[in-house]
Structure formats: structure tokens, C-alpha cells
Amino acid sequence: MNFADQDPALRPLLDRVLSADDRARIEPLLTELGALAAGEMDRQAALADANPPRLRSYAPDGERVDEIEYHPAHDRLAEIAFERFGLAAMSHRPGVHGRPDRAPHTVKYALSYLYVQSEFGMACPLSMTDSAARVLRLFDPDRYAAEIAALASTDPAVRATGAMFMTEKQGGTDVGRTETVATPADGGAHWTLTGKKWFASNPGADVILTLARVPGQGEGTRGLGMFLVPRLRPDGTRNAVRIDRLKDKLGSRSIASGEVTLDGAYATPVGELTSGFRQMAEMLNVSRLSNAMRATALMRRAVRESVAHTRQREVFGTPLFDQPLMRVTLLPMILDAEAALGLVLEAAARLDDADAGDATAAGLVRVLTPLAKYTVCKRARTVTGEAMEIRGGNGYIEDWVNPRLLRDAHLGSIWEGSSNVIALDVLRCLRRQAAHRTLAATYGGRAGALPLPAGKRLAARWEELAARGDRLLAGPADEQEMRIGRYADELTRTVMATLLLEQAAYECEGPSPNGRTLLAAHAYLHLLADPDALPRTALHHLDALADGGCRVPVAVAEGAA
Known part of the structure; x- marks a missing residue:
């Protein structure tokens, strides 16, 4: 197995968002890491989870040492992340994987997304190492040149966390x-x-x-x-x-x-x-985007497990995958995982632009990050829970990956700020920067420019959301706080719908057009407008949506609008 090969959305998204050079450079890494994640890493992650670290406070002679002892599986997972793939280093120095410059955030998050599908825990020190190097580079690069070099090293003899x-x-x-x-x-x-x-x-x-x-x-x-x-x-x-x-x-x-x-x-x-809190907020915001990436990876792994199980499990003579209620259960899981990946890579691309000095991109990143953290992390709890139930009794047993996915998913909504804290941060963005207007102008404009009828509907939805945001801000402060959670979720889902449709337009063009993502975008829009909708064409072509193994004629996808 190879998790990169089994992902219908990852490579097409990278085809669009990366330069030709970056896309060519990442391909062998996707293949290698995808195989490791589906094989050795998965086995090591199960061992590391079952053998958590232990604190050794004192040496035998009574000296205080405060050392943490890790299982060898943890050490191997750290080696793969920090050394072989340089996931904490690639954003901070040239030379990682032979690059002449620093890797874009899109490359880092795409590879990290594959890694986390097997090992969630290591993504915490990875993220903090990456974020610490970033903060020191931004705010005190000369004083801490040696620390930055150590944090960005892939050499086991000198690298720091x-x-x-x-x-x-x-x-x-x-x-x-x-x-x-x-x-x-x-x-x-x-x-x-x-x-x-x-x-x-x-x-x-x-x-x-x-x-x-x-x-x-x-x-x-x-x-x-x-x-x-x-x-x-x-x-x-x-x-x-x-x-x-x-x-x-x-x-x-x-x-x-x-x-x-x-x-x-x-x-x-x-x-x-005097700028301590502002500097820490920079570290926190980047770490929150990493949280959304990790939640996306957990959803993708949960979807993969559910699709594989329902295809081989027969009930009353029919594979579960082919049974109507199961298809209705699987479809939103598949769509949410794919939409979330698009959002993470979009936020990463805007972070690249912001780092290059684009003020508009910086404003977008400021609000996209809490939006992604709020919605994607919450949804991961639901998707991993559904995946556990789909596997039935085995899904509740520690021999399978589902319990670990479910446990890890709950951390995303707490780590670096619980959901209510994040929603209030979105409200802060609305109050201070009118971020809802920035989102509507950016993504409404992009939706309206698409050569697809659904783009106009999305642009109209953005206009309505912008007006709702104005009304929300005109209300009493306590009502603003009471309403911001639901409004933030709608903003996030509308961004994700826009990105799905944008990707669909890309895949429908060219010498070998494929309507698969257009079908996914139409199904996502139907469910966004009406959670009780039955996107029948998407349900009929669930095989293609699940793993991309077969193409969907563009005309079929257009007919699902």
C-alpha cells in the first residue's frame, strides 16, 4: 500500500498549486513517504502509542536529571520526520532534498499530511520546532543564528527540537x-x-x-x-x-x-x-494551521480505513460499500477530507505569499488559520467517530487504528486554543480587519470568475455572507459572541466549497479532462445548502470519489449541478 497513491485529491491539488519545479521535486518524496506511512511508520506508530514516554527524575546516585525515556519506535519516527524528510527544516534553509532555496509551506504541509496519517504525536514537536525556528528568524535572527541552524538541521548529531x-x-x-x-x-x-x-x-x-x-x-x-x-x-x-x-x-x-x-x-x-505576546501569537497562529493539517490527515486516514473495510465486508450478501445508507454515510466523510486538504494547502500558499511581503495574503492567513482550526478540527472528531462505528466492534478494539485516530482527533479542538477561543479569535478578525469582507472579496471574486455555473451561485453566497457579517457586527457584543461559532463554520465551509470548485475547473480543462472533483464540488455545495440533500449522481459514482480509480465524464458532473 501507499497512502499517496490511494489519495484521489493530493496529487491533482499539487499539480495546480505548485510550480512545475516544485511539483517534480516533491513527486519522489510523495512516493517514498506514502509507502513508509502505509508500512513501517504505521507499525512503529502503533508501538510508540502503546509504549508512551517515561520520566526519569533522578540518576541512581540521586542527582536530579529530568530525562524522558522514549521507546525505540518513537526514535525511528523522529528520524524519519526530522532527518530523512526534514519536515521541520525545509521552511528555514536551502539544501533540504537538494533544493536551492527554502521549501514552500505548501510542500511542507503536503508531506506532513502524509506523515500524520500514520503518526500524529510526532507532529507536535515537529510543529513547535518549525514554529520556534520561524519566530527566531522573524524577530531575532542575528542573536539566535546558532539556535536557528540547530532547529533547522537534519544532522542527528546537531539537530535540536x-x-x-x-x-x-x-x-x-x-x-x-x-x-x-x-x-x-x-x-x-x-x-x-x-x-x-x-x-x-x-x-x-x-x-x-x-x-x-x-x-x-x-x-x-x-x-x-x-x-x-x-x-x-x-x-x-x-x-x-x-x-x-x-x-x-x-x-x-x-x-x-x-x-x-x-x-x-x-x-x-x-x-x-515589550512585544512578547505578539511574537508568541505568531508562533501560535502557525501552529494552529499545523493543527488543521493534522486533523485533515486523520480524516483522510479514517476515510481510507472505512472505504477499505466496507468494500471487503459483506452484509446479507452485499458489500457494505454498495448499500445505500452506507454510501450516504461515506459521502460527506470523503467530501470533508478532500475539502479540508484544499483549505490547508490554500492557507499554506497564502502564508508563502505573506512571507514574501504580500499584505493582502497576510490578512487572509490571519483569518484562514483560525477558521481552518475551528471547522476542520471539529469535523475530524466526527469523521473519526463515524469511521470507528463503520468498522463495528473491531473499530473499538486497540488492535485496529481507529481508537488511536479518534483519541488524537479530539486533541485538535483543544490544542492551541479550544473551539470557543478560536471562534472568538475569528470575531476579533472581523471586528479589527473586517475579515469577512476580505474573504468575500477574495473568494467571491475567484468563484465568480470560474467558467462554471456553480461559480455564480457561490459568488452570490459570498455576498450574502458578507452582509450577514455586517449584521452580526452591528448587534450587541454578547450576541456577536453567541453567533460567531456558527458564522465562522459557514465562512470556512464556503471557502472550502470555493476551493473545491476552483480545483474542479482546473481538472476539467486540459487534454485529459476529468469531472471527478466537479462532481465532488457539486455534492459539497448541495449538502452545504441542505444537509438533508441526496446528491444522487455523486452517490452513484462513489467509487471514483473514494479513490479516484476511475474517471468521471465532465458532462456527468455538470449534470449534477
Whole structure:
């Protein structure tokens, strides 16, 4: 098996969104990683999940060591991610896979999407390492050139991992209540940090970015500075970062999360200390896009498992896949996984543009990221749950992958901000930047320009959504908060519908037109307008939608409009 070969949407999407050079360069990586994900990685991931990390607080002589011991399966999965494929490195330096420049975010997320279909947990330290390198590059590149190089290395002898310690017990989402205190030391050459962090993923990281209160700087988030806390002090001794215990988590069990005490820990400032919260928000926003990518990967794996099971499982003499109710169950799962992948790659492409200085793209990324995190992570919980039920009793048994997919899916809606927190962040984008208008202008314009009748309907839907956003913002503040969740979900789904239709237009052109994605787009639009709809043509051609093994005539797809 090969997860890349079994994905009907991935390669056609990359054909459209990547340059010819990038597309040619990624192809052998897709083939190799797709095979690993379906084979060795899947076996190692099951082992790592069943053998979670353990904390060794003390050496035999009583010395405090705070070391985390991992199963060899974890180490092999880390080797594949960090070293063989350079998933944390490729956005930060040239040379990875022979590239003359840094890889686009679209390439990184496409490969990471394949990786996560087998191993979800490792994507946490991957994301934080990638994000830490990004923050240091953006805000303090000269001071931290060595740390950036280590975070972006694929050499096992020198590579470093990153972490973000933000959550405190009394604060949680309310970062302004952070109590960790920074104190200048050695005449201001460095600082010491004292406080407790309640949720610290990858607590044994080499490079930790955290927030601490700077004396005299003010209250709330204004008073917070960002600091780099290394695992080792400059003299090579262990820093005063005490891992109090590891969390016994529902999912993401292959990697460690813990409670940490900073006991006068050596630290150095990152960028301007008055900008700590803004700098951490940059790290958080990119990590939220990674969350959406991981949720998309979980959905795709769940869909693949469900399609394979229903094709071989016969009930009353008929394969489950061919039974009407099962087809109605599978169709929205297939559509949501495909639509989510389009959204993740779109956000990644706009992030590439924003990094190149495009202000409009930066505004889009600012709202697309929480939208994707909100809707895609919520939907992954439903899709993985449906997949477990589809497999029946076996789906509830740990011998199969379904329990792990379900456990991991629930983390996406909590990690880096729960759904309500994310919805309020979308509301903030609407209030401050009129982001609903930006979305409507961008994607409504793109929909209206498509040579497909459905494009005009989508453009009209965008006009209506923009007007609804205006009405929402005109209401009382408490009503805005009560309504934003549902409105954010509709914004996200309409972006995804637009991207599906855009991809469909691309695939319907050229020397070998295929109406498969157009059929998927029409079915998605029907269900968006009416959740009780029965897209009969799509249900009839479910084989093509499930794995792309057969083509759909464009005329057939057009008739499904």
C-alpha cells in the first residue's frame, strides 16, 4: 500500500498549486513517504502509542536529571520526520532534498499530511520546532543564528527540537494572567525565570520559547516578554527546568507533555521584550494551521480505513460499500477530507505569499488559520467517530487504528486554543480587519470568475455572507459572541466549497479532462445548502470519489449541478 497513491485529491491539488519545479521535486518524496506511512511508520506508530514516554527524575546516585525515556519506535519516527524528510527544516534553509532555496509551506504541509496519517504525536514537536525556528528568524535572527541552524538541521548529531511553554494553571487561555517572573541577572547579560507551566509539550526540548512577566512593564499581556530557555546553560550544565510529571493523556501518547517548574532558569530575551505576546501569537497562529493539517490527515486516514473495510465486508450478501445508507454515510466523510486538504494547502500558499511581503495574503492567513482550526478540527472528531462505528466492534478494539485516530482527533479542538477561543479569535478578525469582507472579496471574486455555473451561485453566497457579517457586527457584543461559532463554520465551509470548485475547473480543462472533483464540488455545495440533500449522481459514482480509480465524464458532473 501507499497512502499517496490511494489519495484521489493530493496529487491533482499539487499539480495546480505548485510550480512545475516544485511539483517534480516533491513527486519522489510523495512516493517514498506514502509507502513508509502505509508500512513501517504505521507499525512503529502503533508501538510508540502503546509504549508512551517515561520520566526519569533522578540518576541512581540521586542527582536530579529530568530525562524522558522514549521507546525505540518513537526514535525511528523522529528520524524519519526530522532527518530523512526534514519536515521541520525545509521552511528555514536551502539544501533540504537538494533544493536551492527554502521549501514552500505548501510542500511542507503536503508531506506532513502524509506523515500524520500514520503518526500524529510526532507532529507536535515537529510543529513547535518549525514554529520556534520561524519566530527566531522573524524577530531575532542575528542573536539566535546558532539556535536557528540547530532547529533547522537534519544532522542527528546537531539537530535540536523546539517547544512552546505558554499555559499556566491559573491562566490557560487568559495569557495575561501569566505569573512566571523574569529577573535580570549578571548585569542584564541574561535573565532568570521563575514560575510553573501547566501544559508543556515536548518538555525535554533543546530550545524552549516561553513568556514571563517583565518587572515594570505593566499588567496583562503588555507585561509579558518572550524568552528563550535552553535545555543546557552556556557552560553545558543542565538548566533549572524541572519536569514535575508527565501528563497521562487520552491521545498523542507517543510524545511527552508535562508540568514544568522554572526554578531560576537561565534565559535570554527574544526580540523586543515589550512585544512578547505578539511574537508568541505568531508562533501560535502557525501552529494552529499545523493543527488543521493534522486533523485533515486523520480524516483522510479514517476515510481510507472505512472505504477499505466496507468494500471487503459483506452484509446479507452485499458489500457494505454498495448499500445505500452506507454510501450516504461515506459521502460527506470523503467530501470533508478532500475539502479540508484544499483549505490547508490554500492557507499554506497564502502564508508563502505573506512571507514574501504580500499584505493582502497576510490578512487572509490571519483569518484562514483560525477558521481552518475551528471547522476542520471539529469535523475530524466526527469523521473519526463515524469511521470507528463503520468498522463495528473491531473499530473499538486497540488492535485496529481507529481508537488511536479518534483519541488524537479530539486533541485538535483543544490544542492551541479550544473551539470557543478560536471562534472568538475569528470575531476579533472581523471586528479589527473586517475579515469577512476580505474573504468575500477574495473568494467571491475567484468563484465568480470560474467558467462554471456553480461559480455564480457561490459568488452570490459570498455576498450574502458578507452582509450577514455586517449584521452580526452591528448587534450587541454578547450576541456577536453567541453567533460567531456558527458564522465562522459557514465562512470556512464556503471557502472550502470555493476551493473545491476552483480545483474542479482546473481538472476539467486540459487534454485529459476529468469531472471527478466537479462532481465532488457539486455534492459539497448541495449538502452545504441542505444537509438533508441526496446528491444522487455523486452517490452513484462513489467509487471514483473514494479513490479516484476511475474517471468521471465532465458532462456527468455538470449534470449534477
